[in-house]
Amino acid sequence: MNNKKKEKQFPEFMNHPSLRFSILIVVITQIIMVVLSFTAYIWLGFLMLILFVIIILIAWKFGSDYLRELNSYILNLSYRIKRGEQEALIKMPIGIILLNDENEIEWVNPYLQTQLSDEENVLNEPLDKVNEELAIYLMDSERNDKQIVEWNGKKYQVTVQTDLNALYLLDITEYATVKEEYEENRPVIGWLFLDNYDEITQGLDDRGVSGFNSMLTTYFSNWGRQHGIFYKRTSDDRYFLLLSRKELRRIENEKFNIIDNIRERTSKRNLPLTISMGIAYGEDSFDKLSELAQSNLDLALGRGGDQAIVKAVNEEPRYYGGKTNPMEKRTRVRSRMISQAMQKIMTDSDQIFVMGHKNPDMDSIGSGLGVARIAKMLKKSVYVVVDNEDLGSDVTKLMDEIKKHEQVHSNIVSPNKAEEMITEGDLVILVDHHKPVLSIAPNLLKKTNRNIVIDHHRRGEDFTENPLLVYIEPYASSTAELVTELFEYVTSDGDPINRIEATALLGGIVVDTNNFSLRTGSRTFDAASYLQSVGANSTMIQRLLKEDPENYLQRSRIIENLEFVRDGVAIAAGEDNDVYPPVTSAQTADTMLSMSGVEAAFVVTRRSDDMVGISARSLGKINVQIIMEKMGGGGHLSNAATQIDGKSVSETIEELKEVIHSELN
Incomplete structure (x- = not known):
């Protein structure tokens, strides 16, 4: 019985057939050498036999010591591994949640327990009650392992193990903060162009030009200091801008009010200046970033100027300004x-x-x-x-x-x-x-x-x-x-x-x-x-251009549904089951502009191609082009349109109202 226990202490590799075969060959060789020695000389045979026994004893001694130390090492390593697993389960910044079949929390590991407040008891609670974002992610059939969930002020990357009905939450708060700071401080390049600088200054003497430039320098300096913008005037009518993504977001929240402010300030001096801006971000190469900014500026100028266009790589452009009719620059x-x-x-x-x-x-x-x-x-x-x-x-x-x-x-x-x-x-x-x-x-x-x-x-x-x-x-x-x-x-x-x-x-x-x-x-x-x-x-x-009586009556029926969604902005719509030609909608919008109190008119009707069309008209104070662009269309500041597919007239009106309120606030 003891022999069996000792055999079990030997590592598995000691019982390998190839090792046993090698030892057997060595032993047989030694026996043959001893026999041959006895044949030659008896004293030599005894000498070889003694040496053979000594070698076997020494080998046995060293083998036993080696195996004892090896067993001790393995036992110690096994203990440390198990201890490390236990410590990791407790101390590693990975939260573990086990759920039952009803998605109620059955167990959380000690680390996650330390992240919860004293009053927060999550055991036996439904997951959607504890953290709705986690519950939604768990139910998502197309989820990915890069989902970020926020819980108690920390951010976790979530992984789901379906067979165990378990959630693993890796604490990435620090990395998320670093990434957020990186994104906030990524460089943004812009070009600012003075649309009609030449036209304004050509009628001024040297003193007048100097005073006008001094006013611009003061204004842009204050604006740059307030928003952390580095700017450099590269020519009479161009400025280079360098800022951070964080400041760009702040300027966008202000809807680039510098465009309106500079126009209003210069208009008080009877020198109405308009500016255009092309802003770009999202590229690591400054060359490409500058090219994209120039492209955005070209787009702004191509749309008539007096506006800013912000665009990142592979994103749709965002338009700001453009509230005035473009000035006549053609010669x-x-x-x-x-x-x-x-x-x-x-x-x-x-x-x-x-x-x-x-x-x-x-x-x-x-x-x-x-x-x-x-x-x-x-x-x-x-x-x-x-x-x-x-x-x-x-x-x-x-x-x-x-x-x-x-x-x-x-x-x-x-x-x-x-x-x-x-x-x-x-x-x-x-x-x-x-x-x-x-x-x-x-x-x-x-x-x-x-x-x-x-x-x-x-x-x-x-x-x-x-x-x-x-x-x-x-x-x-x-x-x-x-x-x-x-x-x-x-x-x-x-x-x-x-x-x-x-x-x-x-x-x-x-x-x-x-x-x-x-x-x-x-x-x-x-x-x-x-x-x-x-x-x-x-x-x-x-x-x-004479219209049919039926067309006139159609316009009258549309105008019967006229409603004001805010001061100066009116919407009229046809019935969802009635089809109207585009020209009728456009004429109806023009007619609405002739009414008292209407600064901008929108007409929503069903078209013959089963799409819903919107005709937008303005007297100039309200930019209907930007509103229509938000809905996939385009046009002019005072004359624009769009077509919506897959929606009813009433649904389109609700979407239009949301865009109007967001753009005109």
Whole structure:
């Protein structure tokens, strides 16, 4: 029995067959050597036998001591491991919660117990009562092991062991704090641009310019000191900004009120200055961060200035400001340069395709016909893409008039026909829009990388890729106005603009300015005067814009539901089961602006494509563009729209109210 116990004390490897075989060979070899020694000399045999016995005794002695020490070491190590496991279970910053089948807490480990307050008894309590966030995470079928849960002021990374119905909470409070501080102090780069600095200072003498610059320096210094911003003036009208993510969040909470403050302060001196800012963060490379900031500034300027755009990598941009109508910065020189550049691109192209946006209005069709006429004057093959199944009543009447002019109508093609005709060397010109998703035939842009954009809407994030030429002027009344100015610089002996094309262009201006009452500048009347001089028929325009009695009654029914959601902001909506054409919604919004007390009007109606459309109009004090952008649309400060899919009219109204309250507070 004792022998068996001793055998059990030997490690397993001592009983391995290979080790036993090796020992056996050594013993047999020694026996053979002893036998041979006896054969040669008896005294030598006795000597070898004695040596053999001594070696065996010494080996046995050392083996026994080694095994005893090895056993002692293993026992000690085993004890320490078990003790370490117990200490770890108690002292390691990992909380353990065991739950029963009803998700009630059956046991928590000692460490987690120390993190609870004396009054907090969690045993036998439902998990959702103890910590609702933990309960939600436990029930989430798509949970991941990086979920962070906050409990009693500490943050834990949670892991679930389903088979044991156990939760493991790793205390990462310190690391979360370090990460938060890191994120808060990550660098933010910005560019600040003085939109109309040259226009303001050109009328001042040296003393006036110096005083104006001194005022700007004082204001920006105070602003920078208040918000921990390093700024450096790199040119007369540009500043470089460097700040932290924490300060950026603070400035965003203030909605970049520096934009309004600087405009109001300078306006008191009759020197109304507007500024634009491009802010970027989220990149480790300062080069890329600076490029992104410049891109954001370009976007802000493309939208008319007087605003700030904040954007991180792979995030949607956030817009602030833009509360005033953009100032007229276009010059005759710029119009001439654009016209000449466009003519050069047209000349180098095989065919030219001009297309407006879906649900085209007079401005879209008119500017498209105008660009097509410029191409014809250069003796180029040009086609205007029009979807006859997607026209409003006024545009349908215009198309009927165009059919009487075979020379113009022969160049109008459907989207499908255009896709069959286009080749890689052809040119696509987008008019009255710049977002490919809004195009009548977006596939045309995929078949050629040559495109031009001519638009008067504020530039949005979604933009056509790598255009050869961009002519976006948000201050202009309409795209028709921009196109009309380009005719003056066309050097060609081709046929000039004809009466129907001039009428369509003038109709675009009339519609977009609401009969010259909105967004109208001196250049607008100059363009209208030119179109009248080349034969535009204003009487035909009035006839085309006449509305049907049913349309008038529809507008009246929508206005019956008018409600004020706050001072100056009114919403009217059609019934969810009734379908209204987009033009009816737009006209209804325009009508609401003529009512007393209405500064901004929103009309929500069901469209024929089973989407809900919102037409937004403003007299200028309220920026309806920003509100529509929050809901996926866009447009102008005083004229914007959007389409919502998958929601009812009432649901859309509730969402619109939330956006209005958040943006106008």
